[in-house]
Amino acid sequence: MxxxxxxxxxxxxxxxxxxxxxxxxxxxxxxxxxxxxxxxxxxxxxxxxxxxxxxxxxxxxxxxxxxxxxxxxxxxxxxxxxxxxxxxxxxxxxxxxxxxxxxxxxxxxxxxxxxxxxxxxxxxxxxxxxxxxxxxxxxxxxxxxxxxxxxxxxxxxxxxxxxxxxxxxxxxxxxxxxxxxxxxxxxxxxxxxxxxxxxxxxxxxxxxxxxxxxxxPPRELELFVDWKNIDYPRDENGRIAAMIHPGVDGMDYCELPPGAPLFLDFDGRIVWNPETEPAWPLFVNEQAYYEKGIAMTLTRRTVVQW
Ligand SMILES: [Zn+2]
Known part of the structure; x- marks a missing residue:
């Protein structure tokens, strides 16, 4: 990167x-x-x-x-x-x-x-x-x-x-x-x-x-670099069809591996993370972003010497 x-x-x-x-x-x-x-x-x-x-x-x-x-x-x-x-x-x-x-x-x-x-x-x-x-x-x-x-x-x-x-x-x-x-x-x-x-x-x-x-002197720091926003799963009427999975909710800055549980729908079914590389989510479940169609922001983690 x-x-x-x-x-x-x-x-x-x-x-x-x-x-x-x-x-x-x-x-x-x-x-x-x-x-x-x-x-x-x-x-x-x-x-x-x-x-x-x-x-x-x-x-x-x-x-x-x-x-x-x-x-x-x-x-x-x-x-x-x-x-x-x-x-x-x-x-x-x-x-x-x-x-x-x-x-x-x-x-x-x-x-x-x-x-x-x-x-x-x-x-x-x-x-x-x-x-x-x-x-x-x-x-x-x-x-x-x-x-x-x-x-x-x-x-x-x-x-x-x-x-x-x-x-x-x-x-x-x-x-x-x-x-x-x-x-x-x-x-x-x-x-x-x-x-x-x-x-x-x-x-x-x-x-x-x-x-x-x-x-x-330069210090080693974790840096999270913006990647993309992702929306909630939606039904045919555009309504939210799932919630943040409990394993992800509150876990801002924790690694989200490919294929990990991401959302949980209202029938109790897991929606799996479709990405093929790890992500570090933030703004997870931010209340003000429901109206923006953002369930979380995905970042990539890197280490810098600043
Ligand atoms: Zn603000």
């Missing part, structure tokens, strides 16, 4: 402007409450040489404690939406507002790093997601993984110029997915870990900018 990062014009870009967003999904409450905390206590985010801003992604959805009101905001950042005039769809208009406020994407006003805080109902621990990979991102995520025993690294390559995801508003993107947490609720342990990881990120960026910054 080739995961060579694209050549970066700067191997050591300064990271000065950092945008942190929570509540992009209004019922993923760790990020919502953290942004509200930091609005009251901005000193918690202050680091030498950094300019850190915080934004509540979808305030109306946060008030309603719902993922979104009309359309998933974290799928509204493609150029077709950002470049269009007002549509009257709440989240599309909000995406354009956020683009003007945080970006605009592609302009020289983009922040150096955009961090988006999410929760998942899946058993994913603290998953660090990044869509664009360069030397800075490698070193940053290696640092975060070293300081959080439940950290997992998920590389989902996406072209940042056409991405539909909010963190593409930054030159570098990062998403923290903390789970399992029921949507609309709070889990204190995940909240604290997400908060601590955000501070680790800021500490690393402040250190990275210093002229005396010494790169830590």
């Amino acid at each position: 080739d995961i060579t990062p694209p050549l970066s014009p700067l191997s050591h870009p300064e990271i000065r402007e950092i945008a942190i967003v929570g509540g992009t999904h209004g019922n993923e409450r760790s990020g919502v409450e953290l942004v509200r905390l930091w609005e009251k206590r901005p000193e918690l985010l202050r680091r030498p040489g950094l300019n850190v801003t915080t934004t509540l992604g979808n305030p109306r959805a946060c008030e309603a404690n719902r993922r979104y009101l009309e359309r998933d905001l974290n799928r509204c950042f493609a150029p077709e939406v950002l470049d269009a005039p007002s549509s009257g769809v709440l989240e599309e208009d909000r995406a354009r507002e956020l683009n003007a406020l945080i970006g605009p994407r592609g302009s020289d006003r983009m922040p150096d790093l955009c961090l988006d805080l999410h929760n998942t109902s899946s058993n994913m621990g603290l998953t660090i997601i990044f869509n664009v990979l360069d030397h800075f991102v490698e070193k940053l995520v290696a640092h975060l993984a070293a300081n959080e025993p439940k950290a997992r690294l998920y590389y989902q390559p996406v072209d940042p110029t056409t991405s539909e995801f909010l963190p593409s508003l930054g030159r570098h993107d990062l998403t923290i997915e903390a789970g399992p947490q029921h949507h609309g609720t709070l889990c204190a342990d995940l909240h604290s870990r997400m908060e601590a990881m955000t501070y680790e990120m800021l500490d690393f960026c402040a250190a990275w900018n210093r002229p005396d910054f010494k790169e830590p």
Whole structure:
């Protein structure tokens, strides 16, 4: 598997402007409450040489404690939406507002790093997601993984110029997915870990900018690379015809061999994994993905030295 990062014009870009967003999904409450905390206590985010801003992604959805009101905001950042005039769809208009406020994407006003805080109902621990990979991102995520025993690294390559995801508003993107947490609720342990990881990120960026910054030696890390999403089995009416098999449910990041039980239908019959190579599933049984036709995301596992 080739995961060579694209050549970066700067191997050591300064990271000065950092945008942190929570509540992009209004019922993923760790990020919502953290942004509200930091609005009251901005000193918690202050680091030498950094300019850190915080934004509540979808305030109306946060008030309603719902993922979104009309359309998933974290799928509204493609150029077709950002470049269009007002549509009257709440989240599309909000995406354009956020683009003007945080970006605009592609302009020289983009922040150096955009961090988006999410929760998942899946058993994913603290998953660090990044869509664009360069030397800075490698070193940053290696640092975060070293300081959080439940950290997992998920590389989902996406072209940042056409991405539909909010963190593409930054030159570098990062998403923290903390789970399992029921949507609309709070889990204190995940909240604290997400908060601590955000501070680790800021500490690393402040250190990275210093002229005396010494790169830590490469560490061996597990990396999960996006492969594909798979849907539930469906009946002739398009309705879900099976559940995640109990041997797979909750087993995010565990190897799923070819031919293993994958789903269990409502007559108790097993649906076997049709793949011919092993996969490492994540977002297993994510509640918000039932409407998207995603039962889980399959990744491939590799080991990197970052
Ligand atoms: Zn989310």
